[in-house]
Amino acid sequence: MELNEALALIESTQKKLFAFGAASSALYLDAVTVAPRDTAEGRGVALGVLAGEQHKILTDPVLADALAVLEAHKGELDRLHARETEELGRSVRQLTRIPAEEYMTYAQLTNEADDVWHRAKEQSDFELFRPCLEKLVEYNRKFAGYYDPDKAPYDALLNEYERGVDTAYLDGFFAEMREKLVPLIKAVGEKPQPDDGFLHRHYPVEQQKKFSDYLMDVLGLDRGHCGIGETEHPFTLNFTNKDVRITTNYKQDDVASSMYSVIHEGGHARYELDITDEVQYTCLAGGVSMGVHESQSRFYENIIGRSRPFIEAIFPKMREFFPEQLGDVTAEAFWRAVNKAQPSLIRTEADELTYCLHVMVRYEIEKALIGGELEVKDVPRTWNRLYKEYLGVDVPDDKRGCLQDSHWSGGSFGYFPSYALGSAYGAQMLRNMEKDMDVWGPVSRGDLSGVTGWLTDKVHKFGGLLTPAQVVENACGKFNPTAYTDYLTKKYSELYNL
Ligand code: ZN
Numbered sequence: 098m099e100l101n102e103a104l105a106l107i108e109s110t111q112k113k114l115f116a117f118g119a120a121s122s123a124l125y126l127d128a129v130t131v132a133p134r135d136t137a138e139g140r141g142v143a144l145g146v147l148a149g150e151q152h153k154i155l156t157d158p159v160l161a162d163a164l165a166v167l168e169a170h171k172g173e174l175d176r177l178h179a180r181e182t183e184e185l186g187r188s189v190r191q192l193t194r195i196p197a198e199e200y201m202t203y204a205q206l207t208n209e210a211d212d213v214w215h216r217a218k219e220q221s222d223f224e225l226f227r228p229c230l231e232k233l234v235e236y237n238r239k240f241a242g243y244y245d246p247d248k249a250p251y252d253a254l255l256n257e258y259e260r261g262v263d264t265a266y267l268d269g270f271f272a273e274m275r276e277k278l279v280p281l282i283k284a285v286g287e288k289p290q291p292d293d294g295f296l297h298r299h300y301p302v303e304q305q306k307k308f309s310d311y312l313m314d315v316l317g318l319d320r321g322h323c324g325i326g327e328t329e330h331p332f333t334l335n336f337t338n339k340d341v342r343i344t345t346n347y348k349q350d351d352v353a354s355s356m357y358s359v360i361h362e363g364g365h366a367r368y369e370l371d372i373t374d375e376v377q378y379t380c381l382a383g384g385v386s387m388g389v390h391e392s393q394s395r396f397y398e399n400i401i402g403r404s405r406p407f408i409e410a411i412f413p414k415m416r417e418f419f420p421e422q423l424g425d426v427t428a429e430a431f432w433r434a435v436n437k438a439q440p441s442l443i444r445t446e447a448d449e450l451t452y453c454l455h456v457m458v459r460y461e462i463e464k465a466l467i468g469g470e471l472e473v474k475d476v477p478r479t480w481n482r483l484y485k486e487y488l489g490v491d492v493p494d495d496k497r498g499c500l501q502d503s504h505w506s507g508g509s510f511g512y513f514p515s516y517a518l519g520s521a522y523g524a525q526m527l528r529n530m531e532k533d534m535d536v537w538g539p540v541s542r543g544d545l546s547g548v549t550g551w552l553t554d555k556v557h558k559f560g561g562l563l564t565p566a567q568v569v570e571n572a573c574g575k576f577n578p579t580a581y582t583d584y585l586t587k588k589y590s591e592l593y594n595l
Contacts, residue, residue, distance in 0.1 A: 098162055098163060098166045099166075100166060100167070100170050100173070102163070102166075103162075103163040103164075103166040103167050104167070104178060106159065106160070106163040107160070107163055107164070107167065107178075107181060107182070107185060108379075110154060110157075110160055110163075110185075111181070111185070111378060111379045111380055112378045113154055114151060114154055114155070114380070115378045115379075115382070117147050117150055117151045117154070118151070119336050120143075120147055121144055121147045121148070121151075122334055122336060123336075124140050124143060124144055124147075125144075125334075126326075126334055126342060127140070128140055129328045129329075129344075130326045130327070130328060130344070152192065152200075155188060155189055155192050156189070156192055156193055160185075160189060161189060161193075164182060164185060164186045164189060167182040168182060168186065176562060177375060177376070177379075177381070177562065180381055180561060180562055180563075181379055181380060181381060184380045184381060184561060185380050188380070191243065191244060194243040194244075195240060195243050199236075199239075203236050203240075203508070206229070206232055206233065206236065206508075207233070207506070207507055207508045209229065210226075210229040210230075210232075210233060210506045210507075210508070211503070211506050211507060213225060213226055213229050213506070214226050214229070214500070214503065214505075214506030217495075217500055218495075218496055218500040218501070219496075221494040221495050221496035221497075221500065222495070223476070223477050223495040223499065223500060226500065226506070227473055227474060229506070230473050230476070230505060230506075231473045233505060233506070233508055233510075234466050234467065234473060234510070236508070237250075237254060237467060237508065237510045238250045238467055238469075240254075241253035241254050241467065244256070244257060248263070249263075249264070249468070250467050250468065251264060251463065251464050251467040251468055251510075251511065252264055254467060254510050254511035255267070255511040255514065256511075257511060258386065258387050258388070258509075258511050258512050258514075258515050259386050259387060259388045259514070259515050259518060259565060260386065260564055260565050260566065261564070261565065261566040262388070262514065262518070264464060267460060267514050269578075270517070270518070270521065270578045271457045271460060271461075271517075273578045273579065273582060274453050274454070274457060274517070274578065274581075274582065275454075275457065275487070277579075277582035277585075277586065278450070278451075278453060278454060278582065278585065279454070279487060281450070281582075281585065281586060281589060281595075282438070282440060282450060282451055282454070282488070282489075283489070284593075284595050285438050285450065285589055285593050285595070286439070286440065286489070288593040288594065288595070290437060290439065291430070291433035291434055291436075291437055291592075292430070292434065293433075293434035293435075293437050295422065295423065295425075295426050295430070295431075295434070296351060296352055296353050296434055296435070297350050297351055298350075298352075298422045299349060299350065299422070300349055300350070300351075300352040300419060300422055301349065302347045302349060304418055304419060305347050305352065305355055305356075306347070307418060308352075308356070308415070308418045308419075309325060309345060309355065309356075309359045310325075311411075311414060311418070312356065312359045312360060312363065312411075313325065313359065313363060315411065315543055315545060316360065316363040316364075316366075316367060316397065316545060316549075317367070317545060317546065317549060318363055318366055318367065318370070319370075322339050322340060322341065322370060323341045323342070323343065323366050323370065324341075324342045324343070325342070325343050325344065325345065325359070326342060326343075326344045326345075327344060327345060327346060327347065328344040328345075328346065329346060330346070331343070331344050331345045331346055331358040331361070331362050332344055332362065333362045333365035333366050333369070333394075335366075335369040335383055335384075337377050337378075337382065338369060338370055338371070338372045338373075338374065338377060338382070339370075341366045341369045341370055343359070343362035343363060343365070343366050344362065345358040345359050345362065346358060352419065352422070353434075353435050357398055357402060357403075357435070360397050360398045360401075360402040361394045361395070361397065361398040361402075362394065363394075363397060364393045364394035364395070364396060364397030364398060365384075365390055365393065365394045367393065367397065367549060367552070367557070368384050368390060368393040368394075368552075368556070368557050369383065369384065371549070371552075371553040371557035371558055372384075372557060372558060372559070372560040373558050373559070373560060373562070375562070376560040376561060376562060380561070381560050381561030381562055382560055382561070383560060383561070384560070385559065385560065385561050385563065385564070385565050385568050386515070386565035386568075387512065387515035387519070388514075388515040388516075388518040388519045388522065388565065388569075389519070389522065389556065389565055389568050389569065390519070391515055391516055391518075391519025391520070392518075392519040392520070392522035392523045392526065392556075393519075393523075393552065393556065393557070394519075395519055395520050395523050396523040396526065396527070396552070397545075399449045399520070399523075400523055400524070400527050400584075401540060401545065401548060403432075403435055403436055403449065404537070404540065405428075405429075405432050406537045406540045406541035407540050407541075407543075408428055408431055408432040408435070409428045409432075409541060410540065410541050410542060410543035411543055412428035412431055415431075433592060436448070436449070436588075436589075436592050438450040438451060438589060438592075438593075439451070440454075440488035440489050440490050441488075441490065442484070442490055442492060442493075442497045442498070442501075443497060443501055444456070444459075444501065444502065449520075449585070449588075450585055450589055451488060452516075452517075452520065453517045453520060453521075453581075454487040454488055455488075456513050456514060456516050456517040457483075457487060457517070458480065458483040458484060458487060459502070459504075459513040460513055460514050460517075461479075461483060462476060462479055462480060462483070462499075463510050463511065463513065465479075466510070467510055467511075476499050477495050477498060477499050480492065480498050480499040481498060484498070520581060521576075521578050521580070521581035522569055522572070522573055522576070523581075524580045524581035524583075524584040524585075525572075525573040525574070525576065525577060525580035525581065526552070526555070526556075526572045526573055527580075527584065528580050528584075529555075529572065529573065529574065530548070530551050530552075533551065534547055534551065535547075536548060552572075555568075555571050555572035556568055556571070556572050559571075
């Protein structure tokens with residue numbers, strides 16, 4: 098095969114993969130938003146066929162030939178084609194390494210595990226889920242060997258979610274978190290808590306919807322390219338850089354819940370919309386990694402959205418949307434209320450300060466499980482001990498303990514650390530952004546264009562043109578977790594008068 102033919106072939110292949118991916122995403126979006134209750138069967142069949150076709154496209158020997166030609170001409174490729182070859186080659190090698198039979202059995206297992214996990218969680222019965230989890234751990238240890246036989250199993254899995262990240266890197270990161278945050282959380286816990294009762298007054302959904310529209314305007318999300326829907330768990334779904342959907346969940350007795358979902362998912366959407374046209378319809382489209390994506394959503398949600406200047410900027414408008422609920426509340430009181438920090442049991446409801454320790458518990462357990470140092474039957478006991486040690490809370494049952502997250506039942510081991518890394522990357526980006534420009538002046542006037550411009554230039558525009566490590570270096574310089582602990586120490590010292 099000639100070089101030109103190989104280039105044409107990978108271009109058309111990636112476009113096909115885009116189309117199959119887009120079709121699957123559209124079915125998924127339909128399922129979780131507007132599809133009637135008893136309609137899952139047909140979609141299940143369609144999704145199965147689409148997944149099978151995607152697998153066929155990626156394991157086609159002609160594609161492997163084309164990639165071999167491109168790899169042989171590596172030096173002649175431009176940046177776009179070089180990165181496409183690298184990423185596509187990686188996906189192909191991985192898929193062909195896992196024997197088809199094991200791949201199918203594993204897909205069935207995760208399907209079954211999801212169902213069992215739901216029931217086990219509902220009944221708060223870990224024993225019900227234990228056999229599934231044992232199999233999932235066993236498969237993931239085996240797959241880790243297929244992904245990268247030269248790495249320790251957990252390192253190989255981590256590398257799947259955040260390229261270049263391993264246990265040596267994370268051990269150092271979490272040691273820093275443990276050392277600085279455990280005493281900080283204790284000090285905060287000894288101070289009086291702000292009143293946040295007004296967040297839980299009655300906030301009608303119709304008013305909240307109008308407020309969501311306003312927040313999307315503040316984030317500069319063009320409604321011609323970014324839609325908003327409602328789902329039980331908020332998420333962001335990207336088709337292209339011109340078609341992104343976010344969802345939120347309205348709670349009538351909690352105005353901050355949807356508000357911060359919209360800003361968080363809006364941050365994910367901002368990233369997707371700002372990616373260059375150059376990578377669309379290729380495997381480099383979309384955000385570069387989970388960790389970098391979370392760094393962006395959490396940047397908008399916490400660093401900007403929960404900052405005093407931002408709240409002072411939007412609060413007068415908030416009072417127009419909710420005159421009865423917020424008429425007697427000040428911007429300062431609102432800022433304190435949405436930053437209330439308190440050790441708790443549930444990760445997804447945790448505040449900015451304690452969040453990282455929830456992730457640390459999961460990291461230590463996964464590392465030991467995949468490393469073979471912890472048996473599945475001992476997960477609840479270890480979980481509860483670590484929650485007591487790091488957060489000082491007693492876990493009353495497995496439902497609010499080790500059965501709370503869906504990740505393990507979906508077969509994701511090594512995914513959790515990305516959440517904590519993302520927060521830490523964001524804090525370091527802020528430090529660099531503050532060196533380059535006046536961040537808070539415009540934010541205090543409700544103008545986020547400078548922030549978004551900086552993030553677009555350093556992070557968003559590249560998509561997958563750079564590797565995750567290159568993007569992080571581009572925006573953060575050499576990664577240093579103390580930027581994050583310094584940021585949290587400063588913020589919570591001010592909030593709690595430490
Ligand atoms: Zn997110």
